[in-house]
Amino acid sequence: MVEQDEVLIRRLAQGDIRALDELYTRYARPVYSLALRILADSADAEEVVQDVFERVWRHAPSYDASRGKFGTWLMSMAHHISIDRVRKQQRRPQASNDESNQLALERAVDREDVSETGLRNVEAQQVRRALRSLPEQQRTAIELAYFGGLSHIEIASALGDPLGTVKARIRRGMERLRSALSGIAIENDM
Amino acid sequence: MQTDNRDHIDELIDLYALGMLEPDDQQRSDAHLAACGRCRGLLEDARHVVDVMAFTPEQHDPPPDLRRKVLTRIERLQKTERQAAAYTRRPSLWARLFGSISSLRLIATVAMVLALLLGGQALLLRREIDSLQSEMRTLQPVADLLKQPGVQMIALTKQGDPTTIHGYMLLRPDDREAFLSTAELAPLPQGQTYQLWLINGDQPESAGIFSTDAQGVGYVRVQAQQPLGAYQAVGISVEPAGGSKQPTTTPIVLSQISTGS
Numbered sequence: 001m002v003e004q005d006e007v008l009i010r011r012l013a014q015g016d017i018r019a020l021d022e023l024y025t026r027y028a029r030p031v032y033s034l035a036l037r038i039l040a041d042s043a044d045a046e047e048v049v050q051d052v053f054e055r056v057w058r059h060a061p062s063y064d065a066s067r068g069k070f071g072t073w074l075m076s077m078a079h080h081i082s083i084d085r086v087r088k089q090q091r092r093p094q095a096s097n098d099e100s101n102q103l104a105l106e107r108a109v110d111r112e113d114v115s116e117t118g119l120r121n122v123e124a125q126q127v128r129r130a131l132r133s134l135p136e137q138q139r140t141a142i143e144l145a146y147f148g149g150l151s152h153i154e155i156a157s158a159l160g161d162p163l164g165t166v167k168a169r170i171r172r173g174m175e176r177l178r179s180a181l182s183g184i185a186i187e188n189d190m
Numbered sequence: 191m192q193t194d195n196r197d198h199i200d201e202l203i204d205l206y207a208l209g210m211l212e213p214d215d216q217q218r219s220d221a222h223l224a225a226c227g228r229c230r231g232l233l234e235d236a237r238h239v240v241d242v243m244a245f246t247p248e249q250h251d252p253p254p255d256l257r258r259k260v261l262t263r264i265e266r267l268q269k270t271e272r273q274a275a276a277y278t279r280r281p282s283l284w285a286r287l288f289g290s291i292s293s294l295r296l297i298a299t300v301a302m303v304l305a306l307l308l309g310g311q312a313l314l315l316r317r318e319i320d321s322l323q324s325e326m327r328t329l330q331p332v333a334d335l336l337k338q339p340g341v342q343m344i345a346l347t348k349q350g351d352p353t354t355i356h357g358y359m360l361l362r363p364d365d366r367e368a369f370l371s372t373a374e375l376a377p378l379p380q381g382q383t384y385q386l387w388l389i390n391g392d393q394p395e396s397a398g399i400f401s402t403d404a405q406g407v408g409y410v411r412v413q414a415q416q417p418l419g420a421y422q423a424v425g426i427s428v429e430p431a432g433g434s435k436q437p438t439t440t441p442i443v444l445s446q447i448s449t450g451s
Contacts, residue, residue, distance in 0.1 A: 017265060024260060028252050030245055037247035046256055053260045054267065055353065062345055064446065073352075075244035080353040083209075124245035131246065145208045146243050152210050167205065174204040177239045 005070035013060040020057055027071065028053075031078045038082040038147050048085065052078050083149035123181060130180030138173035141166055197222065199229055207236035209350075220349070220440045332369050335360050344424065346372065349444045356426070356443050359412070363419030368412040370424075375406045375442075378428060385433045387441070388414055389423040397424075399433040421447050 003011075003022070011019035028049055035048035055077055063073070131139055137159075144155045156166045199222050205211050206219050223230055335341055340362050348354035357372035375384060383401060387394040395415060402408035414421070425441035 015268065017261065017268065020264060021257070021261060024257055028257065028260075029249055032252040032256070033247045033249045034244050036250055042253070046253065046259075049252060049256055050260050050263055054263060057264050057267070059345060061343075067446075072241045072244075075241065077353040079244055080351055121245060123242045127239065127242045128246045131243075142208070145205075145210050146240065147247075150210070151212060152205060153212065167201070170208070170210075171201070171204050174207075174236060174239060177243075178235055181239060181242065 006065045009056075009060050009063050009065075009070055012057060013063070020053060023056065023074075024053060027074055030075065034075065034078050035082045038079070038086060038149070044085060044089075045082075048078060048081050051081050055081075079146075086149050126180045127177055130177050134173050134176060135169075137161075138169045138176075141169045142173045142177075145170065198226065199223075200232065203229065203232045204236050207233060207240045216350070217440050332360065332371075335362070335369055338362055340364075344445055344447055346370070346424065346426065346443045347445050349425075349441050357408075359424060359447075361412075361418045361447075364417050366414045366417055368414070368418055370410040370412055372400075372402055372408040372410075372426075373406055375402045375408060375426070377402050377404060377406070381431050382428055383431050383433060384408065384426055385429040385437070386410055386412065387425040387427065387437060388412075388418070388421040388447075389425060390416070390421050394425065394437055395421075396433060396435070399429070418447065423447055 005023065005026070008019040008023050012023070031052050032045050032049050035045035036042060039045055039048070052074065056074060063070070067073075131142070134142070140159070141155055144150045144158065145152070148155075150158065152163060152166050152170065155161075156163045159166065199206075199219050202211060202215055202219050205215070211219060223233060342361055342363070344359045344361065345355050346357040346359060348356060355373070356375050357370060359368055359370040361368035370386065372384075378384065378401065383399045385399045386397040388397045389395070397412045397414060398410050400408045400410045412418075423444060423446050425437070425445075426443035427437040427439045427441045429438060
């Protein structure tokens with residue numbers, strides 16, 4: 001019988017390390033892939049995976065399923081840890097540094113995607129497709145924000161666009177992603 | 191499109207969900223979201239998109255030996271913490287503590303003799319001993335609390351970022367007294383203080399003010415008006431020196447007190 005994540009986290013809270021082994025089986029791949037996407041370095045991504053699962057173990061006793069799904073909580077941790085690491089390594093593009101801006105763009109902009117299984121991954125496929133279908137400028141702005149950890153001011157600086165334009169692109173892009181998840185098609189813009 | 195709802199924050203919702211807001215906008219949004227169910231609903235939708243984005247990168251298998259590294263690391267930590275817990279539960283801890291204090295007293299006596307013989311250098315040593323004794327007095331309530339059954343440890347997490355931990359609170363739901371230690375809370379400039387709040391419903395109750403050292407470490411002995419199990423959350427805000435009757439800034443730490451079994 002397949003145990004739900006919430007059952008495994010309860011077992012982990014009681015000290016059963018085999019539950020962590022099972023959670024690793026389920027989530028190591030998406031955690032590693034997200035960290036690799038953000039950090040573009042396999043050694044850094046490995047460290048993120050270790051940090052994430054250590055935090056899962058540490059916080060298992062205080063995990064509250066009513067506040068959100070385990071997978072969402074776990075991936076949110078993976079995102080925060082990866083972005084913190086990018087910032088600490090000072091890989092963020094500086095306003096005056098064209099070369100590092102370009103690196104951030106190359107790191108953040110989408111690469112080829114592959115399919116997975118499960119309900120969450122059906123949604124991920126929808127968002128992937130929607131991301132690909134966005135006008136390039138909208139997609140770049142959203143990906144720099146999420147995968148690059150940049151503020152809208154930094155994105156405006158990196159792309160050389162006015163702040164208002166960047167904000168508008170993010171709003172339009174996010175609206176299309178929301179629509180993709182809710183199955184509502186909207187017309188192309190920009 | 192906005193019409194007469196000039197207070198709504200539609201233009202900030204997506205940036206908020208993506209974690210892109212500058213501090214001023216973040217504070218304005220937090221204040222608005224606390225009171226606006228409509229905008230909280232919009233934020234929930236935007237967050238759903240952001241949550242799903244975590245699963246969108248190209249998928250790669252982690253290196254085969256990473257599982258072993260993760261499990262070995264956790265097993266080591268588990269073993270260390272079990273040993274530490276067993277140590278604090280041992281009755282002989284008190285004998286050890288008192289033994290240490292006796293030893294310190296002996297050292298203090300020797301230091302005093304040395305002070306007569308060596309003057310200033312011994313006085314410095316004495317000050318160091320006083321400092322150690324003071325630290326032991328500070329930590330003794332923690333040792334007392336850890337001996338009690340049903341002690342719970344609440345992680346104090348950064349507002350808006352539950353993965354960043356700024357300390358822990360040790361409590362028993364039936365007690366009115368708890369102990370809190372902080373980590374990585376930067377020392378505040380003169381004229382400001384950290385203030386701890388216990389939140390029951392929408393009513394924050396001050397539970398004391400405190401400062402932190404250069405390493406961001408601070409200790410608070412919490413005295414609550416009600417048993418701690420009656421509170422839903424604990425928060426820390428930055429307030430003017432002397433503290434405030436109600437929080438005047440957005441809490442930098444906000445954690446739920448989950449005392450259910």
